[in-house]
Amino acid sequence: MTDSIIKMEHVDMVFHTRTQEIEALRDINLQIFKHEFVSIVGPSGCGKSTIIRILDDIIQPTKGTITVDGYTYIPNKQVPKEVIRKFGFVFQNPNLLPWMTVKKNIMFPLKIFHDKDSQWEKVVDDLLKISGMSEYADYYPGALSGGMLQRVGVLRAMSYQPSILLMDEPYGTLDNLRREQLDMETMRLWDTLKQTIIFITHNVAEAIFVSDRVYVMDTQPGRIVEEVKIDLPRPRTPEVTATKQFKEYKQYLTSKISNVDLNAIK
């Protein structure tokens, strides 16, 4: 756990709209180690999603340095594909392509990356198998429900075996029961595939439940206000949320967010 796989130093992000400048991120410093499960928690609009979009080169930061696995991003230059391939990205809404079957959706990144190896097809089949989705491989997304779609979204991000998984509030729209199940499934996959995960959520309890470490963010401007190491034993089950230690973490983290979204701490 000594070498960091991701390092963000003094990253600023300013969005320009027609009428004003919006300071989305101010002086973000992050360090994430190999095979770590890190959450970024904060209220809506604090720039959580912006951070992982910067990491995945979907948007470019205004200032600051980013290093991923030894490669330092160069401003105004596309990050090489080898680095991009280290990332798997799970969208908040599953963002599947409705005209492709579940399996084709999962294979979509491989198609774009020019991987047509039969070996990959096996990997995709295996992924479908472990998540118990094999029999839905030929379904179109329109026939599946929200929870299933999001699982397909996760599988798509894993299809090319990235070493880092960026998850943007993946289960934010699901009910508590389903979210807990999928959180557990995510932890299990993480444990099996030895990835590094950055997990974005507005739900403090969820962040504590899944993470090794939690960054707490606040709004206006989006900034990191606290970093907490979560010392709860693994593997974790929903029972852990009832422990005293868990509740203390929750209280502490919640107190760090000034304008707390009431729904988020329920």
Add this chain to the structure above:
Amino acid sequence: MLDNDSSHLDVNNKHHSSISHFDQNAELIKPKRKSIKQKLICDWLPPIVVLLLLIIGLEICTDGLHLFKEMVMPSPSSILISTINFFKLKVGDYQSTFSNVFIGYCISVPLGLIIAGLLAQTKVLVKAFGPLIVVFAVTPMMVLVPILVMWTNFASWTRILAVVIQTVPIIVLNSLAGFTNVPAEKEELARLYGASKSKRFFKIVVPQAWPRIFTGLRMGVVNASLGIISTEFLILGKGMGYRITVACNFLKFPLVFGCIILVALTSYLLMTIVSIVEKRVLVWKQ
């Protein structure tokens, strides 16, 4: 490394199968399919009943009660008889009109899609040509027919040309709307995986545009019929438009109505064919 992983995965599969079982039963939304009997009663019966009532009502009002003169509204039975008698002798007009529609449409579809596809490659082109295409699409192209006739000197392909200029703009307009209105999240997906320009276009832009493209194709069928009939009103010699004009001049009103109904029914049939193709292509869209 791959094999290692998959063996891991298999071991874990058993362990967690309970979760997936739960999902399988609860989360799948199965599309309901109507049986043929249900379809017959729910979908087809009501329009057939309306049509039959209309025909019977008209028949009573005309031949039964003699409310209208024949030149205002001929009776359905006389329309049917005169039309059948006429087309038993001459099917050339019908053939000519709709073979021209077919040829013109078959030229228009690829032409329209290619033009829209090329324009969609650059934002500047869309901005530059967009208004022009809208103007073309909203102008009834039949105003150009007299000029076309002069240019082509009554050549037989004037009719096909008329179909093409009436059909292409509406296909271009709708396809272009599809190509340029890609949802931001889908664009993000392309950027995420660093898709090349051509991959972005063929894997994301085109598939998501299909519904809009088909709207254009359906409207294109309507416009193709419109184009040909209006041309045949002006270029005499053959075609349903010509036949209507002649029948009018000779006061054969049942035949006029018969021709109109034939044109309407055939256009309806053509549009239904496009709709069936659409349903086949867009299976994912329920």
